[in-house]
Amino acid sequence: MENVDVELGDVDNIRDTVHILLGCVQKVLNGKVQFSPIYMAPTRLRNLSPNSFNPRVVSIGPLHKEDKSLQITEGEKYTYLHDLLSRLDSPPEQTLKACAKKVNASIDRIRACYNGMKTYSDVDLAKIMVMDACFILEFIFKLFRYGTSITYNRLFVRSVALDLVLIENQMPFFVLQDIFECTILKMDPEASLTTMLSYLLEYINPFSGNFNIENIGQETTHDHILGLLHKLYLPSHPKPSNVSSLPIAHSALELYRAGVKFQPNRNMTWPLAMDLKFCNCKHPIFSLFGAKPNLSIPVICINDVTEVVLRNLIVYEQYTPVYNYVTSYAMAMNMLVDTPVDICKLVESKVVINHLGSNEKAAKMMNTICKEVTFQDFYYTEQWENMDRYYNGYFPRNLAKLKRYYFSGPWHVIVLVGGILMFAITVVQTIFTIKPT
Template sequence: METHDLEPGNVGTLINDHVKELLDCLQRSEDNDPNRFLPSIVEIPDSLRVLSEKSFSPREVHIGLLHHNTESKMLKERYLIKLLSRIPFPIPKEDILNSCMRKVYDSMEKIFKCYGYVQMMTYDYNEFAEMVVMDACFILEFCNKISEYDESFRGNMVLDRTIIYDLVLLENQIPFFILDHIFQCTILKFKPTTTLLECIRPLLNLLNLFQENIKTDNIPITDDDHILSVLYKCYKPQHYVKPASLTSPIHSAADLDKAGVNFKPARNPKWLLGMDVKLNRFSCCFSWWCCLPTLSMPVLYVHDFTELVLRNLIAYEQQSSQTDRYIISYACAMDMLVNTQEDVAKLIDSKVLINSMGSYEEAAKMINSICKEVSWEHSFYGEQLRMLNEYPNSCCQKNIAELRNTYCRSPLTLIALLVGIIVFVLTVVQTIYTIRSTGNN
């Protein structure tokens, strides 16, 4: 309505109408249900999607409401048939499917809430229930298939590799509680002592980006969880970690190495992504060599799908109001440590990074791209990074590092240095002895 149409008598009525409309919106958003939760399976923001479309879109199998189509229906049907064939006689397959459909119908409203009611009105309930049952059975049978292989391998399932990473995409999820319902109707019929977490653990192990094994013990599961959020909880510390602010970027890995900083794999860290800085101090004649900081850090696998997993974990952290920025802190710390392929080479030599990409340069570009369009104020590695940042700035440490890099880079140069020192000391002693002998004469 234009300004000249507003008469003094109509203003109050218009305001009351708008206030009532806003109150209605507020009432609709405030559910009195004590089990109310925010949508946990949401669309990726355009600001993140434009950076890497391939990191957020399923390639081979489409799961859930946001990416549902018929392209992968035949694949899902094969897995459904295989799963049903595992259920022992004489349980009728029809009864199993009826139980699954009933579970979905009873949870229909709750399932839609996980997607924020996106596209709710475009689905027939029968079609939607069938889709959820088929998706859940596919995931469960796929996890069964993985468990039949030797779990010690990593990345050798060439045929199913794409599917593995399709199942970690934020937009390609189904709620964990409905997966558990279907699990109870199917898997428990032939594996009565197992749990859903034990069933999907082989998949989580394949999705794991780090050498240290993930642990699913004591992970709290809620109604808004899904496979991606469970993987996130495996990386999340089980105890409180205090964040700290960073006043400036830290030096790169290559620069820290030149300053005398050592890198080594973390052994039995307090949490899977934990980093720690220790100063090795020894009161000996070579304390200048031993008083060097060591950064212990998790061993990261860098491969073609590392970016995909990190980006979806970061997107999950950003969209959820109940998560802290643990993955973002780790990704940003790696971004600061790695600037060039020289930094990648240093981390590989230190055995804290395992690179399966085409080149060191590709690995560096991937690590540097992860934190674009990502907001963060504090880091859970703030104290450790601050200690690393202060160390190379010391004039004394610069001189020590220069001596170390010049003379102690390898065992041969160190031996040559020690021999030189011994020869020098013997020469000085011989000179003093000669002078004293001449004086006595």
């Protein structure tokens, strides 16, 4: 009888398990299970650089709301809320009622945007959304209208801007847009949330040149502010890559020794563009006479902000169904940089500005930025394959070997010159020896 009871119990467990799993499938069919664009960074990537994902000054949304180090700014948010409301013609209560109504109408959609959020009541979550949205809007309004000279210093602006692009520190863009329409748009009907945010994001843009907002227009279909920043780095017509493997890589120094010249690329239609041109010289033999292929690279400033921005964009690309252009750029730079000498060469070529204090730190950052990252797309395949084809040509390959062995340091050059002189003296002595007097 005991065996029969066990078997009956097993049947019940199986039935209950199947019932639960079918319920999960039904939720998907009913559209109740959706992708969450705001989440904690995966442990394997967070462990590589924890400081790249923790907010420094201000928490936005519920994921870091309880962080003790950020509580001082929670009180500052009241001031920003007051300043924003005092600038409107309508009474504060009326404005807040309109904001709360918008948020409450989307509360289930807001919850679906977060993965790993602690339990908040609808009232508490709505308060977080309205308060944080008003803080962001008042901050960017003052910055856009008055610049850093009125209220903020540049360091504070950069710190806040950096916190606003952390994957764990986001709020849904539709919430920000709703509160924007209830507040700033009432003051200035011509105002654009995208334009104002783009102005703020310039403070943490590691690449030279301004953003080209025309690439994204004035659409509001972004996941969040980090998603907006991501779109600012895409080309005008982004498309998936059909490449499933990385091409053969050569370091910047090796390519330079083979005759490749690096130069800044300030392509305004695609900030991450890399172009390879052969200066109308089709045959590698012309590299011996100064006609070198040119690889144009976006100018990047490597500082304490660069790693944070790139890591959060890469995590966003890795775990969100978006184009992987930033990851592709990081992969390309990782292939170019093997050692600090490669950073030195790129600095000399004015495509890298290094503010980290040493080439070793910059090289380490570039070498680890793609660690634990899953490769999906590479958008520079044509350029890299052409460089590899050029590099493996007879003259560039041997030119690189010659420079590597005989011109890699001052002593090598001295030894080479000494060898040439000895050879020349030997030839002269031989000529005079065999020449009849």
